[in-house]
Amino acid sequence: MSKIQEISTAVETGKSKLISTLVQEALAEGNKATDILNAMTNAMGVVGDKFSKEEIFVPEMLIAARTMQKGVEVLKPLLAGDGSVSLGKCIIGTVAGDLHDIGKNLVAIMIESAGFEVIDLGVDVQTDKFMEAIKAHPDVKIVACSGLLTTTMPAMQETVKAIRESGLTGFKIMVGGAPITAEFAAAIGADAYTPDAGAAAVKAKELVTA
Amino acid sequence: MSNPKFDPKELKVVGELPGFFPGMPGTPLYDFPVSRKEAYIATMKREPIWQVTTVETSLFTPQFYPDNVARAFVFETNPLPREKFGGKDMFGINWVYVDSAGGSMVRPGSPLLKDANEWKEKLVWPNIDSWDWEGSAKANEAFVNNGTFIMPWIMNGFYERLISFMDFEGAALALIDEDQKDAVKELFERLTDLYIRIVDKFIEYFPSIGGFCVHDDWGSQKAPFFSLATVMEMIVPAMRRLTDHIHSRGLYADLHSCGHIEKLVPAMIEAGWDSWSGMPMNDTQMLYDKYGDKIIIGVIPDQFDPATTSEEEQRAAAAKYVEKFCKPGKPSILNMYGAAVLTPAYREELYKLSRIKYSE
Numbered sequence: 054m055s056k057i058q059e060i061s062t063a064v065e066t067g068k069s070k071l072i073s074t075l076v077q078e079a080l081a082e083g084n085k086a087t088d089i090l091n092a093m094t095n096a097m098g099v100v101g102d103k104f105s106k107e108e109i110f111v112p113e114m115l116i117a118a119r120t121m122q123k124g125v126e127v128l129k130p131l132l133a134g135d136g137s138v139s140l141g142k143c144i145i146g147t148v149a150g151d152l153h154d155i156g157k158n159l160v161a162i163m164i165e166s167a168g169f170e171v172i173d174l175g176v177d178v179q180t181d182k183f184m185e186a187i188k189a190h191p192d193v194k195i196v197a198c199s200g201l202l203t204t205t206m207p208a209m210q211e212t213v214k215a216i217r218e219s220g221l222t223g224f225k226i227m228v229g230g231a232p233i234t235a236e237f238a239a240a241i242g243a244d245a246y247t248p249d250a251g252a253a254a255v256k257a258k259e260l261v262t263a
Numbered sequence: 264m265s266n267p268k269f270d271p272k273e274l275k276v277v278g279e280l281p282g283f284f285p286g287m288p289g290t291p292l293y294d295f296p297v298s299r300k301e302a303y304i305a306t307m308k309r310e311p312i313w314q315v316t317t318v319e320t321s322l323f324t325p326q327f328y329p330d331n332v333a334r335a336f337v338f339e340t341n342p343l344p345r346e347k348f349g350g351k352d353m354f355g356i357n358w359v360y361v362d363s364a365g366g367s368m369v370r371p372g373s374p375l376l377k378d379a380n381e382w383k384e385k386l387v388w389p390n391i392d393s394w395d396w397e398g399s400a401k402a403n404e405a406f407v408n409n410g411t412f413i414m415p416w417i418m419n420g421f422y423e424r425l426i427s428f429m430d431f432e433g434a435a436l437a438l439i440d441e442d443q444k445d446a447v448k449e450l451f452e453r454l455t456d457l458y459i460r461i462v463d464k465f466i467e468y469f470p471s472i473g474g475f476c477v478h479d480d481w482g483s484q485k486a487p488f489f490s491l492a493t494v495m496e497m498i499v500p501a502m503r504r505l506t507d508h509i510h511s512r513g514l515y516a517d518l519h520s521c522g523h524i525e526k527l528v529p530a531m532i533e534a535g536w537d538s539w540s541g542m543p544m545n546d547t548q549m550l551y552d553k554y555g556d557k558i559i560i561g562v563i564p565d566q567f568d569p570a571t572t573s574e575e576e577q578r579a580a581a582a583k584y585v586e587k588f589c590k591p592g593k594p595s596i597l598n599m600y601g602a603a604v605l606t607p608a609y610r611e612e613l614y615k616l617s618r619i620k621y622s623e
Contacts, residue, residue, distance in 0.1 A: 067439075107526075110489045112439040115432055152359065154371040155431040156483075162432075176371065204363040231484045249485060 067116030101251025141194030146174030420479025451501035474515030482522020506535030563601030
């Protein structure tokens with residue numbers, strides 16, 4: 054098994070204690086930092102796919118993400134300034150009136166693992182705060198709105214509507230959460246809905262590479 | 264317990280329970296041959312007398328128990344105004360009541376524990392002897408002697424408790440992190456020690472209670488939070504010691520666990536729960552067929568619109584339920600999530616046919 058394959062396997066199986074050494078060994082063998090990063094990103098894609106299929110669950114996904122993050126820490130000095138390794142910025146938050154962060158956090162972790170720079174606005178995020186963040190990051194590629202409560206679906210609608218009416222462009226809007234459906238997402242003007250964190254990462258990549 | 268032959272005179276309505284929420288219609292009470300508590304216990308013993316539904320049990324979550332107030336889940340003789348909901352649970356964790364959701368949650372982002380290994384150093388364990396057990400026993404004397412199966416709830420269970428200490432992701436990770444697993448196991452065992460003391464206190468001060476419900480959500484609307492293997496290893500042993508203790512006191516143990524968690528039913532059985540009523544995203548009818556001889560499943564009946572379904576059809580639907588889910592030795596609970604079908608006609612037919620079947 055090549056060192057790159059070992060790294061992929063380590064990420065997929067959440068071997069966080071091994072990953073730093075494996076990445077250093079891969080670099081010592083002459084592998085490019087970007088190739089190692091891509092291997093880890095692809096491994097997280099496999100993790101996301103397994104999560105969507107319920108072959109693995111939240112803990113396994115989290116530990117895989119933690120493993121990748123440790124691997125990325127080793128690569129960071131080598132990747133600094135290399136804009137080609139990022140898929141762009143993703144602003145994410147749970148909409149106003151909703152304190153739930155589980156789904157939002159899982160999506161943030163998977164989107165970050167897919168190669169995005171995540172700007173997490175937290176929970177109970179007012180529409181104005183989403184707008185300010187978009188203005189502060191005009192190069193943002195994805196704006197992701199999460200909501201768990203049926204009662205906060207109108208807040209999600211309001212946020213998407215306000216963003217659309219602001220005239221700000223250059224990014225796609227994704228929505229998700231337990232009560233959200235593809236039909237609702239389309240009705241409120243979002244670009245995409247995904248049912249889980251693994252699918253969200255895949256969709257985010259699709260949206261920015263299309 | 265004897266199970267007398269069904270007498271049509273039992274169908275005489277001798278009382279009515281008010282609706283659970285204001286505005287909901289009341290529920291008729293028949294001239295039952297045994298008390299509702301006895302009927303529920305008979306079901307737990309798998310010697311059912313009639314199909315139990317929503318009238319045989321009573322929640323008992325008194326306000327002296329801090330978790331019940333924190334989680335806005337107080338059911339006792341003195342109702343608690345909603346402005347008092349939320350606040351600190353028995354470990355001092357602060358819960359925020361969200362009125363629009365009708366429930367509380369810990370505001371995420373600043374968990375007490377960053378690592379499960381910190382629990383011995385940081386947790387302040389509650390002094391349950393300081394709670395007003397005696398005052399509540401006096402105040403709730405009639406409430407806990409109303410002829411039904413009285414069931415106190417232990418909110419926050421095991422995984423939920425861990426979430427309250429560590430936030431969701433921290434808790435999930437700790438369940439499989441080799442550096443934290445032993446600490447989590449030890450914490451869960453210590454929680455069981457606490458819950459056993461709480462069980463014994465309840466029995467001491469409220470001797471009429473019939474069992475306990477432990478609240479521990481294990482899944483999202485889509486899937487379990489964790490694998491069956493993880494639950495079996497991390498949660499089941501501590502839970503089993505609790506259910507064993509409840510059973511040793513002659514009482515019954517019900518698990519309340521939300522989410523789409525069909526895959527975790529074997530863990531519930533292994534943990535010793537007598538019953539579980541899952542949410543509608545679970546195929547409770549399939550689960551009854553598969554596991555109903557090992558755990559009493561809250562079955563959600565086939566639903567219909569009472570406004571557009573004739574009385575004859577409603578009675579036929581009740582007969583179908585009795586045929587499929589009222590089996591001697593393998594009883595079910597009619598799941599509260601499917602209670603919308605409990606029209607007067609359905610309820611009467613369900614009672615009558617199940618009484619006939621179970622007393623044959």
